[in-house]
């Protein structure tokens with residue numbers, strides 16, 4: 292925990308353009324606010340991930356495919372930051388994070404009436420190939 296706070300302080304110093312706020316979980320609120328949770332394991336990596344969103348300029352997305360790409364890009368940025376800051380980049384942890392993301396997206400895409408996987412149009416709306424015939 293002590294190390295987490297030290298890490299946070301140094302990140303804050305390096306990136307004074309962003310606001311860092313304590314919250315229930317890690318998240319990024321465009322355009323400049325990063326929320327962190329002190330209770331999480333992998334504090335450094337999760338903080339770098341949210342910082343990745345902030346540095347990548349992830350402000351809006353419409354479809355879940357875009358969302359997944361944004362998540363992967365934020366981890367890419369986090370990886371570069373981790374390397375330069377001597378933070379261990381735990382590939383397995385990251386893969387698990389992305390997997391739970393993929394599962395969540397998959398569940399979200401299922402049609403509530405018939406259970407088929409729906410598709411999303413560029414406006415972000417889901418359509419069921421069965422129920423909307």
Ligand SMILES: [Zn+2]
Nearest residue numbers: 340344362365
């Ligand atoms: Zn993210």
Ligand SMILES: [Zn+2]
Nearest residue numbers: 402405419422
């Ligand atoms: Zn359906």
